[in-house]
Every structure is written in structure tokens, then in C-alpha cells.
Amino acid sequence: MNYILFDDSAIRPALLPLTFTRPVSEIRIGIQTITEKWEDFLKTSVSFATQDYLQIKYPISLSEDNIFINGAVCPNTELVEAISNLSENSVLKNGETIIAYRSQQLNTDSFEQEIVFEGNHLILKQLTDIFTHNGEEIKADFVRITKGRKSQPITDRFTAFYNESQIFIEEGADIKAAVLDATNGCIYIGKDARIQAGAMIQGPFVLGEHSVINMGGKMRPNTTIGPFCKVGGEISNAVMFGNANKGHEGFMGNAVIGEWCNWGADTNNSNLKNDYSKVELWSYVSNKFENTGIQFAGLIMGDHSKCGINTMFNTGTVVGVNCNIFGGGYQPRHIPSFSWSAGTEEFKTYHLRKANQVARAVLERRGKVFDEIEEGIMKAIFDLTR
Structure with a gap:
């Protein structure tokens, strides 16, 4: 499976100025960056869907079947299992926030199936989340x-x-x-x-x-x-x-x-x-x-x-x-x-x-x-x- 970490357009601006120079998933919290956490959980490398001016440094790699994951979301075992079970053209959400979706292209317009994730998970939504949740991420x-x-x-x-x-x-x-x-x-x-x-x-x-x-x-x-x-x-x-x-x-x-x-x-x-x-x-x-x-x-x-x-x-x-x-x-x-x-x-x-x-x-x-x-x-x- 091809995994791509995407910048959520509703979250990235709230994490500026840190996200001027990196995709959201390159934020460090706990021991690792969010990117490193996902690669460890998934046992594979990932690519990025980010701002145009950052894309040359953080390239995207598309295939015929992709799972796009919100780069502001920190992984855990329950969340990874839910994402790995996504069927084609389905989306995993918590409230109005898209956690992940499976698609041939970078597209969040419409899906055949919408799944609600109610398990524990951390989404960085504001700058202060990085230090307020750092202790729990260090432990995990x-x-x-x-x-x-x-x-x-x-x-x-x-x-x-x-x-x-x-x-x-x-x-x-x-x-x-x-x-x-x-x-x-x-x-x-x-x-x-x-x-x-x-x-x-x-x-x-x-x-x-x-x-x-x-x-x-x-x-x-x-x-x-x-x-x-x-x-x-x-x-x-x-x-x-x-x-x-x-x-x-x-x-x-x-x-x-x-x-x-x-x-x-x-x-x-x-x-x-x-x-x-x-x-x-x-x-x-x-x-x-x-x-x-x-x-x-x-x-x-x-x-x-x-x-x-x-x-x-x-x-x-x-x-x-x-x-x-x-x-x-x-x-x-x-x-x-x-x-x-x-x-x-x-x-x-x-x-x-x-x-x-x-x-x-x-x-x-x-x-x-x-x-x-x-x-x-x-x-x-x-x-x-x-």
C-alpha cells in the first residue's frame, strides 16, 4: 500500500510559523516526528502532499491505490488498524476532520463510504498542543x-x-x-x-x-x-x-x-x-x-x-x-x-x-x-x- 501524509488545509495555518518550512507531519512531538511515527507503525516509507513550494523538498509519490493520512494525526495501534481496513474510495473521520482516506488521487470531495473513528487519538490543531501533549507522546x-x-x-x-x-x-x-x-x-x-x-x-x-x-x-x-x-x-x-x-x-x-x-x-x-x-x-x-x-x-x-x-x-x-x-x-x-x-x-x-x-x-x-x-x-x- 502507498501511504501519503497530507497537510489538512484547516489545520496547517493554525500551526504556522512552524509549518512555513515543513509539512505538518514533520513536526516533532514526543521522541519522533509525526512522519517517523507513521513510518515506524506502517513499516514503510511515506511521501507528502504539502504546499507547492515545499513539494520539491518533500515529494509526493502517487500510485493507482493510495491511503492519504492527515499529517496532524499521531498514530496508535487502534488507529492504524482502522486505516489499514479502509476500502477503496472510503474515508475515516472524527467529527468534521478527515483522519485518512483511500483513493487513486488527492481528493476529499466525495466518498462512497464514510467511517467514524471514535477511538483515542491525538490531532495537533493549535501550536500549544505540541508542548501540552508532549509528555504523553514521549511515554507512548x-x-x-x-x-x-x-x-x-x-x-x-x-x-x-x-x-x-x-x-x-x-x-x-x-x-x-x-x-x-x-x-x-x-x-x-x-x-x-x-x-x-x-x-x-x-x-x-x-x-x-x-x-x-x-x-x-x-x-x-x-x-x-x-x-x-x-x-x-x-x-x-x-x-x-x-x-x-x-x-x-x-x-x-x-x-x-x-x-x-x-x-x-x-x-x-x-x-x-x-x-x-x-x-x-x-x-x-x-x-x-x-x-x-x-x-x-x-x-x-x-x-x-x-x-x-x-x-x-x-x-x-x-x-x-x-x-x-x-x-x-x-x-x-x-x-x-x-x-x-x-x-x-x-x-x-x-x-x-x-x-x-x-x-x-x-x-x-x-x-x-x-x-x-x-x-x-x-x-x-x-x-x-x-
Whole structure:
């Protein structure tokens, strides 16, 4: 069977700015991206039905018989079984949301059979869903990924660990004089990851492959550090997609950070308002601030955005793609893509040529290539947002 993960047109805009640079299913939540979860469950590779300007990087592969799956839906055993039982030209729905359908072409107009799915499942419908559901996804991914496997032993005599059965360490990971507390949730340490002396970790927690926790880092529950990241300071209930740095002191909480981002030393974000009221976030759907209905919400940061030392982000801040942020005082709570922000509402345009120069230099430091495809994506986002 040929599987294709599609961007739901009713959901994708609500997940901007993170979905400016990736299909919805490339969002990381728990240990893996949604794409990786589906490929693990289905035991096959998938392709993507996404925005035209992203399609060259994330191609679609059509056959005479396809199952299209909503890229905002996280898989589980019951859901996968229901999808695998779909007959030709049938659709699986929950309310008005299409979960999956089987068809020869990308088409959601009409189906011969409509099936209602009432089982448990997670659909990302707003930005805050990523960090509010991260803990439960860490636990679900941990059970599936570690089933039948044996963790590498903790051999460092100065490392303390609690509830060892809920700690899994992949091959090549290096841990020195740390505290791993899995009393209230599992801890997953990826391949070739490093935990330096004095780091303290509370589960549920994920450290992706080749990522590093610097000396004295404080990692609180429900946090995912994706692959190839460097982190320090205090991080709580946050998701870093990968290839991003927060190497110094400062607090990051109830946050989602895209790829290729960098936090300057002593940068902090607030995650609770002084009056304890519900937090509002900028919406790319309505172009105004909308009430999230939750009390704790910190920062959303799109890919390639960076901030200088001592940057202060207020509660419920949304930063777009390719922003350069600096200056004293609190930053505006919405910083549009390709903006230079010096802490005022008067943004200067971060010109595309300069932004691409920086992105190219950042990727080269990691042995990656910022090629014509990446340039095309950045130009499309620049044109869409400026």
C-alpha cells in the first residue's frame, strides 16, 4: 500500500510559523516526528502532499491505490488498524476532520463510504498542543521504541539514577556525573548524545542523537531536545525540533523551537502572566491575538530565528521564520518572519540575501548544504510574509 501524509488545509495555518518550512507531519512531538511515527507503525516509507513550494523538498509519490493520512494525526495501534481496513474510495473521520482516506488521487470531495473513528487519538490543531501533549507522546514513543530492546548500561560511578527501568540509553551515549530521575516519567537518551557533569534531568524527557546537555543543565519534565542540539540552563515542557542551540543559562518553558535557531546567553521566556489569566497567542489564521484557553504558554519560534544575549520574551510570544532579535526590554509578542527586532514594534526587514548568507553559514558549520531548494523555500516564505 502507498501511504501519503497530507497537510489538512484547516489545520496547517493554525500551526504556522512552524509549518512555513515543513509539512505538518514533520513536526516533532514526543521522541519522533509525526512522519517517523507513521513510518515506524506502517513499516514503510511515506511521501507528502504539502504546499507547492515545499513539494520539491518533500515529494509526493502517487500510485493507482493510495491511503492519504492527515499529517496532524499521531498514530496508535487502534488507529492504524482502522486505516489499514479502509476500502477503496472510503474515508475515516472524527467529527468534521478527515483522519485518512483511500483513493487513486488527492481528493476529499466525495466518498462512497464514510467511517467514524471514535477511538483515542491525538490531532495537533493549535501550536500549544505540541508542548501540552508532549509528555504523553514521549511515554507512548518510549514504549514502542524500546520494546524488546536492552538499554546501554549506566557505567559512570558518579551518575545517580532513579527508576532505572524507565531509562533507555542508545549506543554511543556518554553520561558523566549527572542525575537522571525517571520517578515520574521515562528518560530517553539518543545515540551518541552527551550529558556533561552536573546536569539534572527529570522525566518524561528526550535527548536526541548527537545532542549535548552542557554542564549544570536543568532539564525539567515533558521536554524534548531533538537531534544535533546543544542546550544548557533550565528547560521545562518545551520541544526543540533539532539543529538548534540554547547553550547557556536562562529559562525556556512551555515553548516550541524550530530548527536552526540560536538563543544568546541569559535569554529567558516568560510562561505565566502576572495576573494568572489565560494566555493569548498570535494567530496566522485571524491575524490577531487569540485566547489559547491555557495558563502556561511561553514562546513559539520559527526556523532560522536567532536572538542576542539577555533577550526577554514575554508570555505568549510568536516569532516567525528568519528573525534577528536583539535589544533590551521585552520583545513584541509577535515578530513577523524576516524581521530585525530591536525590542520595538518598528521592524526592519531582514533582507533575503543576508538571511540566506547566514543560513548557509549555519548549515555549513554542521556539514549541511544550503542549496537551491532551500533558497527557493526561503524566497517563497519571504514573498508570502513580506
